[in-house]
Amino acid sequence: MRRIKDKYDVIIFGSGPSAYTSAINCANSKLKVLCLDNLSSTLNKGVLPGVFTHPNSLTTICFSEGVNCYNDLINNINGIEADNLSFSISRIISRKNQYIASINQTYHKNFKELGIDFFNLSGKLISPNAIEILHQSPTLKIQTENIILATESIPIGISCAPIDHKYIYDADTSFNIGEIPNRIGILGAGIVGLEFASIWRRLGVEIILLEAQESFLNIVDNQISREAYKCFTNQGMELRLGARVTSTKIINKKVHIEFQDNDGVHAIRVDKLIVASGRKPNSRSLAAPEANLLLDENNFIHVNEKCRTNLPTTYAIGDLNMLGPMLPHKGIAEAFLVSDQIMGKQGPSVNYETIPNVIYTYPQIAWVGQTEQSLKSKGQKIKIGISSVSPKTHKYSPNSLKAFVKVIACAESDKIKGIHIFAHLASELIAEATLAMEFSASTEDIARTTHAHPSVAESIRNACQHMIIQKT
Numbered sequence: 098m099r100r101i102k103d104k105y106d107v108i109i110f111g112s113g114p115s116a117y118t119s120a121i122n123c124a125n126s127k128l129k130v131l132c133l134d135n136l137s138s139t140l141n142k143g144v145l146p147g148v149f150t151h152p153n154s155l156t157t158i159c160f161s162e163g164v165n166c167y168n169d170l171i172n173n174i175n176g177i178e179a180d181n182l183s184f185s186i187s188r189i190i191s192r193k194n195q196y197i198a199s200i201n202q203t204y205h206k207n208f209k210e211l212g213i214d215f216f217n218l219s220g221k222l223i224s225p226n227a228i229e230i231l232h233q234s235p236t237l238k239i240q241t242e243n244i245i246l247a248t249e250s251i252p253i254g255i256s257c258a259p260i261d262h263k264y265i266y267d268a269d270t271s272f273n274i275g276e277i278p279n280r281i282g283i284l285g286a287g288i289v290g291l292e293f294a295s296i297w298r299r300l301g302v303e304i305i306l307l308e309a310q311e312s313f314l315n316i317v318d319n320q321i322s323r324e325a326y327k328c329f330t331n332q333g334m335e336l337r338l339g340a341r342v343t344s345t346k347i348i349n350k351k352v353h354i355e356f357q358d359n360d361g362v363h364a365i366r367v368d369k370l371i372v373a374s375g376r377k378p379n380s381r382s383l384a385a386p387e388a389n390l391l392l393d394e395n396n397f398i399h400v401n402e403k404c405r406t407n408l409p410t411t412y413a414i415g416d417l418n419m420l421g422p423m424l425p426h427k428g429i430a431e432a433f434l435v436s437d438q439i440m441g442k443q444g445p446s447v448n449y450e451t452i453p454n455v456i457y458t459y460p461q462i463a464w465v466g467q468t469e470q471s472l473k474s475k476g477q478k479i480k481i482g483i484s485s486v487s488p489k490t491h492k493y494s495p496n497s498l499k500a501f502v503k504v505i506a507c508a509e510s511d512k513i514k515g516i517h518i519f520a521h522l523a524s525e526l527i528a529e530a531t532l533a534m535e536f537s538a539s540t541e542d543i544a545r546t547t548h549a550h551p552s553v554a555e556s557i558r559n560a561c562q563h564m565i566i567q568k569t
């Protein structure tokens with residue numbers, strides 16, 4: 098039986114993507130590491146439960162793959178014909194569980210091989226160099242040289258729609274709806290709401306999205322969000338903007354929802370409601386008051402550009418801090434930054450300008466860098482190149498856009514300022530865009546780079562060439 102030691106070089110709170118990346122990096126440099134997570138995992142008792150703290154990423158991908166495959170078959174794509182097809186939600190859930198469990202076991206094995214101590218326990222920071230293990234008698238205090246807080250985020254609850262896991266689900270649990278309902282309501286048409294809507298809609302479920310804001314997906318480039326709105330409504334999603342949910346009730350096994358828009362109060366009935374109203378940092382009870390860890394009014398932990406908190410040897414990474422978007426790969430980048438600092442290496446800071454964003458809808462939306470509207474609002478002179486995404490056609494067709502790539506560059510220097518993609522493989526294509534921006538590429542650099550033909554990837558090159566063609 099493993100025992101917690103009295104002293105470590107690094108103690109990490111959490112076991113999600115940013116936590117395990119930090120743990121593995123530090124242990125690779127022979128530091129003694131303790132990793133704590135108090136989540137209980139039903140799938141794999143005691144095994145890095147934090148792998149589930151970003152369930153939407155892995156789980157959405159698992160679900161999407163199954164649903165895409167099913168859709169290709171029912172729509173006879175590529176000439177494949179199949180009869181009597183059915184979709185088993187329980188099988189897809191068990192495949193998803195197996196997939197996550199296998200990732201989990203791999204990390205757990207790595208932890209063991211590197212001598213990282215992992216315990217499914219709650220800890221609390223009591224000073225810059227000490228933590229307390231909670232619910233132990235007598236209380237256990239452990240000394241450490243460094244602390245990394247990486248407990249990620251949790252869904253923001255909303256009092257008018259209390260989660261009961263039977264009719265009303267939050268983003269972290271909605272994949273446990275073990276059947277295909279007729280009608281699902283989704284509160285919030287943000288990233289998470291749209292991902293759920295896209296999956297369930299492709300399984301034939303009637304979807305109604307209720308979004309309090311008047312505008313649709315305003316973090317995305319406006320041209321992409323307009324095209325996405327058209328595309329998703331054509332797919333049969335009912336998107337109600339300016340619709341604020343004000344109350345919910347369960348009557349006769351249905352969720353009765355009241356929402357308010359400019360025309361007044363309306364009522365609808367759905368089989369299930371998914372609440373996707375945003376996430377908040379999971380920072381509650383992480384530190385005792387006497388530790389003096391500084392949090393802001395929204396419970397984000399205050400950090401400098403190196404992710405260092407107001408306590409010199411304590412770091413907060415991933416969704417816990419306000420630097421950049423709430424994305425697992427942002428947390429992973431910060432994990433590298435922080436473990437480098439602990440090992441005394443002076444690595445470069447995280448470049449928050451080049452963090453790729455992906456919305457796993459169908460088609461996907463992905464982008465890196467700035468949008469046309471934000472650049473124009475800053476008065477910057479820009480030029481734009483657009484290409485449709487199709488391995489078969491290579492026409493520049495900005496007037497009949499469906500799937501497309503949009504490249505925005507500085508009109509004077511030609512340096513790329515943003516790349517925005519609305520296409521099935523956007524999550525893969527965005528890697529080239531991110532690399533180009535990280536290396537400060539110009540559109541000419543990409544236009545002169547040979548891409549495989551025919552391929553989906555050449556659409557980024559085509560968008561850059563579109564600018565050159567426009568110029569001549």
Ligand code: NAI
Nearest residue numbers: 153285287288289307308309341342373374375376423455
């Ligand atoms: P979000 O903030 O993007 O969207 C929540 C929406 O709910 C807002 O548009 C808000 O207006 C609406 N809302 C709130 N209360 C409402 C009410 N009473 N009635 C109607 N609408 C209401 O939050 P979301 O989608 O939950 O995502 C949270 C964070 O998680 C994002 O910041 C994102 O970075 C991250 N995330 C990203 C993923 C990805 O990149 N694929 C996947 C999962 C999470």
